[in-house]
Amino acid sequence: MTELELISRARTHGDKVALHTKARDFSYAELLDRSATLAASFLGEADDLEEARIAFLAPAGFDYITTQWAIWRAGGVVMPLCLSATEPELEYALTNSKSSRVVTTRDHADKVADLCKRLNLPLTTLEDIDVVSEKPLPEISSDRRGMILYTSGTTSKPKGVVTTHANIQAQIESLVEAWEWQSTDRIPLFLPLHHIHGIINIASCALWSGASIEPFPHFTMETILRRVSEGAYTVFMAVPTIYVKLIQALESLPEGEREKIILEFSKLRLMISGSAALPASVHEKWTELTGQKLLERYGMTEIGMALSNPFHGERRPGAVGQALPKVEVRLKSEEGDLVTEEDEAGEIQVRGPGVFHEYWNKPEVTAESFDDGWFRTGDMAVIETGYYRIMGRLSVDIIKSGGYKLSALEIEAALLNHPAICECAVIGVNDDTWGEMVAVAAVLEEGAELSLDSLREWCRDQLSTYKIPKRLLLVDSLPRNAMGKITKPAVRELFQ
Ligand code: MCA
Ligand code: AMP
Numbered sequence: 001m002t003e004l005e006l007i008s009r010a011r012t013h014g015d016k017v018a019l020h021t022k023a024r025d026f027s028y029a030e031l032l033d034r035s036a037t038l039a040a041s042f043l044g045e046a047d048d049l050e051e052a053r054i055a056f057l058a059p060a061g062f063d064y065i066t067t068q069w070a071i072w073r074a075g076g077v078v079m080p081l082c083l084s085a086t087e088p089e090l091e092y093a094l095t096n097s098k099s100s101r102v103v104t105t106r107d108h109a110d111k112v113a114d115l116c117k118r119l120n121l122p123l124t125t126l127e128d129i130d131v132v133s134e135k136p137l138p139e140i141s142s143d144r145r146g147m148i149l150y151t152s153g154t155t156s157k158p159k160g161v162v163t164t165h166a167n168i169q170a171q172i173e174s175l176v177e178a179w180e181w182q183s184t185d186r187i188p189l190f191l192p193l194h195h196i197h198g199i200i201n202i203a204s205c206a207l208w209s210g211a212s213i214e215p216f217p218h219f220t221m222e223t224i225l226r227r228v229s230e231g232a233y234t235v236f237m238a239v240p241t242i243y244v245k246l247i248q249a250l251e252s253l254p255e256g257e258r259e260k261i262i263l264e265f266s267k268l269r270l271m272i273s274g275s276a277a278l279p280a281s282v283h284e285k286w287t288e289l290t291g292q293k294l295l296e297r298y299g300m301t302e303i304g305m306a307l308s309n310p311f312h313g314e315r316r317p318g319a320v321g322q323a324l325p326k327v328e329v330r331l332k333s334e335e336g337d338l339v340t341e342e343d344e345a346g347e348i349q350v351r352g353p354g355v356f357h358e359y360w361n362k363p364e365v366t367a368e369s370f371d372d373g374w375f376r377t378g379d380m381a382v383i384e385t386g387y388y389r390i391m392g393r394l395s396v397d398i399i400k401s402g403g404y405k406l407s408a409l410e411i412e413a414a415l416l417n418h419p420a421i422c423e424c425a426v427i428g429v430n431d432d433t434w435g436e437m438v439a440v441a442a443v444l445e446e447g448a449e450l451s452l453d454s455l456r457e458w459c460r461d462q463l464s465t466y467k468i469p470k471r472l473l474l475v476d477s478l479p480r481n482a483m484g485k486i487t488k489p490a491v492r493e494l495f496q
Contacts, residue, residue, distance in 0.1 A: 002139040013210040020214045038070030040135040048138035049076035056103040057081040060215035075138045079148045082194045142166035151301040152407035154395045160360030170353035171304030174326045183210035187235045190219040229261045237272040239403030265290040275403035276435045280317035304354040319387040327352045345382045349374035396488040399428035414462045420448035425491045439471035
């Protein structure tokens, strides 16, 4: 029988705790049992979902993991939705992927019920599923599609990144090997589960290894600090914004309390930062405070993780280390030459079994994203004394804020629907906490008025929280080049 390796490995972990929650613990055996009955229910009369896209909306926890496994085991493609997405964003993902059904919990059903009705999509609430007995599940070969994640890019609308089971497995195996995941590991999971940082690096690596996850619906400083002080974890993974916030929180605590938490942080076997640049100053501050040397790594939805500082050896502030196992990395200069020398900049290109299969329904865009079999990341880097250092992105239209990748073009398209806005340009401005913050320069319609507060209020129905502009500058005209194209570097200068 061809069964996913994640599933057969789970059988060997049996009664071990897979998920530790406030309510109770869930064993690997329970994940297997529930996902088998859910899979049977999703299948109904069918023998195989045959790569039907099943969208689901659930916070981190038993329901999320068992739904993900059930869809995989029934032969479907998992499409986790963003919990904070707005209706237009959800509609786009559901229609673009041609999802065949939406699965959610009673608590979240209101968020999607009207939309599903309008799109004529079946909506399943997990609590209301009639428990059917298990049935034979299909064979899942590793070259089948397993997941679609929507990611923003240099196009206005997000693209669906499709990975096969083989891609997912390669991404997991690379990290399990490099970071020496162990079955005794315990890790908190507070990152969103519609991106690979949470899905692959944390959840899937932990469950592959027989480790234990403590899931949270989102990051809450007080809870996380309390659990750290109770010695709840051995591994910790977060985005740079969270480390900045942790430093601020620790520094504001009374000394006794602070020392207790710091002592527990210092005992963790591994603390990792990624998804955006970790400023060297934050890296150094964290070491000064806790004695921990953060391991910074670099990755992307399309490729999984590519570069990492070592588990053993020098973890250099401001650098992302070297290629991970199963990953080949090269730099290509702007002139199209391979970079062979240190200190010479080039675009990061990646090849290997973890690299995604395709952009959903976009064969031309997929083809254009590869250079002779190497995926073009659009990130520039340089090698300095053996380690890669990320220099930035080729496109000014990609913003990284709080670890989320945002498309300036997507935000501009939404803002242009505002009745007061005639023209606008969105950029990311540097910010100590968020890395970059969304800022908009706007030309208003004649006689119109607009404040940042009212714009933010209007955006709430259109854009997820992290895409909503944090700064607004009203201008008479936008800077343009001789061809009439808006020049974003000049827009950035307006904010200085
Ligand atoms: C929220 N706020 C912001 C932003 N987000 N302000 C500026 N910029 C932002 N991006 C404001 C809100 O408006 C609110 O303000 C206040 O902060 C609290 O909002 P909330 O949503 O509660 O924020 P939070 O819960 O503190 O969230 C911060 C966070 C979250 C935990 C860092 O953004 C997060 O989970 N980020 C991780 C994303 C992630 O996993 N990315 C990985 C992508 P007010 O109080 O005034 O209303 S995968 C990836 O990148 C690749 C593959 C990789 O390498 O990993
Ligand atoms: P996403 O498309 O959400 O997967 O985000 C991937 C992007 O995050 C990459 O293309 C990089 O621009 C950025 N990124 C991830 N990790 C790092 C890092 N350690 N340093 C700098 N940028 C990073």
